[in-house]
Amino acid sequence: MDIPLDWIRALQGGALIGLSASLLLGLNGRVMGISGIVGGLLAPSAGDVAWRALFVAGLVGGGLIALAAMPGAFSAGSASLGMVLLAGLLVGVGTRIGKGCTSGHGVCGISRFSPRSVAATLTFIGTGALTVLLTGGGAR
């Protein structure tokens, strides 16, 4: 049986994400949840800023390296600018209320068998799928 290349890339990329989360947790004792890491920068408290800023800088740096090595790995979709702004706003509001996103709940929380993260992940995949269904396979 031939395994599609996309699946292999997904597994490889996923393993890198798991490694990155494991480094942050095993060495620094922190959960690699992006919305939480960024959220802490928006309401900074003393002594808790540098590592967050460095993580975000690394994330942008990783994106830059990836862009140089494989420019085809990026595309921003076909949604209109207004739709993108609405999407970003909802993601910001929702991840703050629900205390996590795909990384914090979907990867880190599920890895710890947290019932909260399992429920949150099923919920955001569910409403995401429903949204794509209602917009007919992608918002314009």
Next chain:
Amino acid sequence: MTPRARERAQGVVALLSGVLFGLGLAVAGMTRAEKVIGFLNFFRGWDPSLMFVMGGAIAVHAVAWRLLQGRPSPLLSARFLVPTRRDLDARLLLGAAIFGVGWGLGGFCPGPAIASLPTAAPAAVAFVLAMLAGSYATGRLDPVLTRALKRP
């Protein structure tokens, strides 16, 4: 290790972790918005590959978590700062539901959107700015709303 050296080492770890995360997202295909939307499109031509992103990440991280359980503290800090709540509440599900709608509309979640900033694509930049605004505003309004809801 002096506290100062420890703090510096933590910074290096955070930076490295961010780089690996960004690379992983790009390799996995998470930085292609239409691929993410294809994954969420269960009812028409579903693209299952992003399931393997979570699968790969969880496989690695679950083992790491298991190995870390026997340790009293992380290598570079005093304790593990990990959420311990296990109960479900309406806030959690409401927030996750709102996040999912935004994810489905834009095809971006927070990590891939930030990793896409170097492309300077207007959609990625606009998404991140709106996301920061939404998170900031909710953080400011939240205590007010919580107080209002608690009032009998």
